[in-house]
Amino acid sequence: MATSTNNLLGTVKYDFPPMYSEVIRFFMKRDFTNRLRSYSKSLLSLSVWFLLVFTVLQIPASRQFWLADLANFFRPHLVLAAFMFFVVSLLAGTRMTKFAASVVVVLNAFLTVHTLDGPTIDAKADAVQISSCAGRSIRLVTANLFNENRSTDAFLQLVSEENPDIVLTQETTELWNAAIDKLDGYPYHSDERVWLRNDMKMISRFPIVSEEISSGGARYRDLKRHPMRFEIKMPSPAGPLVVYLIHPESPRDPARWQQRNMYLQLLSESVAAEPQSARIIVAGDWNTPPWSPYFQYFLRLTGLKSMDAGWWLRSTRIFRKLGSIAFLGTPIDHVVVSAGLRSCGFRIGPKFGSNHLPVIADIGF
Structure with missing residues (x-):
């Protein structure tokens, strides 16, 4: 496979080895691009739903399971991760993925802020x-x-x-x-x-x-x-x-x-x-x-x-x-x-x- 480009010195041709030529042809196929887009959406949807299920189960499981309680160390990071998934889902997700991502953001933010509204000294009241x-x-x-x-x-x-x-x-x-x-x-x-x-x-x-x-x-x-x-x-x-x-x-x-x-x-x-x-x-x-x-x-x-x-x-x-x-x-x-x-x-x-x-x-x- 050969390709060329124009520059100040004229037209320059590049000859690729047969193996690389086949790889380039594969990636240039529309079918591959569509499949990659489909796989990406599926992976995004799977990740968002997994995070939703994990968030719902993690709170009651924290008293019984080490890993569930360990996740509480990273609750602000979970809020950030949920927000990032929400932004990506707005750009490339399905309607259900967008809905799940929005629920994940709201739920993680609520769990983080609500806990801090618990038994703490109210600085304003004080x-x-x-x-x-x-x-x-x-x-x-x-x-x-x-x-x-x-x-x-x-x-x-x-x-x-x-x-x-x-x-x-x-x-x-x-x-x-x-x-x-x-x-x-x-x-x-x-x-x-x-x-x-x-x-x-x-x-x-x-x-x-x-x-x-x-x-x-x-x-x-x-x-x-x-x-x-x-x-x-x-x-x-x-x-x-x-x-x-x-x-x-x-x-x-x-x-x-x-x-x-x-x-x-x-x-x-x-x-x-x-x-x-x-x-x-x-x-x-x-x-x-x-x-x-x-x-x-x-x-x-x-x-x-x-x-x-x-x-x-x-x-x-x-x-x-x-x-x-x-x-x-x-x-x-x-x-x-x-x-x-x-x-x-x-x-x-x-x-x-x-x-x-x-x-x-x-x-x-």
């Missing part, structure tokens, strides 16, 4: 009280330091600039333990044997009255990690502040998913057993997105509310291998508080070398 936060609030910073992160300067600089009253850390190696001990203005530290406390640490401007590991007894004897419970003496007549520092397993496989769920069950029971008048903060790396039924179950059982409210939550867990782009991550570091406390501000801090971003919460009392 705005009137925020003006009275001056002198009646504390600042808390919680961060997963990341075991492989050996650069301490950025996080220590963040603490110095934010000047929090309480700092909670997870994955606190000996390097980090020594570095945090050198911070000025924090005379009260949790037990230095962080390896016995799942590598978690607290430093505080206020006295730590008590510190204990919530073991749960024989019922939770198979649990590998445990929450830490602290009582902090506050400069107010309202009594001590109860702080739970947590870091359950990352649910990367079914066994660790079960460990995380057992951890959250123990945490729920421990917090629910606190006196009704207790002022409680639960903070740390939950390894649980807000769309997970296990996170929602904790809030319903305890009556606590998440401080991070809004129709779109910023990621706190980022992926360093993907360039640490926040949008590609998911929000799993939370601060939740009891009814006796209120939100005076909630922010996500900057990158500091970890695969998590720090959370900065101003809590009124």
Whole structure:
């Protein structure tokens, strides 16, 4: 097969080998083009209907099946995927495919936003009280330091600039333990044997009255990690502040998913057993997105509310291998508080070398 083209030097002919000539003739056939278009439409339709069925079944299946709950980590990404399928279906889909794609978009958006309209602190409703936060609030910073992160300067600089009253850390190696001990203005530290406390640490401007590991007894004897419970003496007549520092397993496989769920069950029971008048903060790396039924179950059982409210939550867990782009991550570091406390501000801090971003919460009392 030969073809030619015109340029400034005249007509140039190209001779293709017989094998390539047959391939070119095949792709130039109208029948092949029509079949390719038909296959593409079928694949688009199959993908849209699969996503619709998956979305409908995923929510009730999340409490029973690991993969279904794992999808909750990527709920904003599912919304984006659904919208992309909707756009493509408008251009090339059948009428039924367009209808299914529109249902997928609406359903995923509803599931994402509706969950966030659940047990959270309404920032607008609380705005009137925020003006009275001056002198009646504390600042808390919680961060997963990341075991492989050996650069301490950025996080220590963040603490110095934010000047929090309480700092909670997870994955606190000996390097980090020594570095945090050198911070000025924090005379009260949790037990230095962080390896016995799942590598978690607290430093505080206020006295730590008590510190204990919530073991749960024989019922939770198979649990590998445990929450830490602290009582902090506050400069107010309202009594001590109860702080739970947590870091359950990352649910990367079914066994660790079960460990995380057992951890959250123990945490729920421990917090629910606190006196009704207790002022409680639960903070740390939950390894649980807000769309997970296990996170929602904790809030319903305890009556606590998440401080991070809004129709779109910023990621706190980022992926360093993907360039640490926040949008590609998911929000799993939370601060939740009891009814006796209120939100005076909630922010996500900057990158500091970890695969998590720090959370900065101003809590009124």
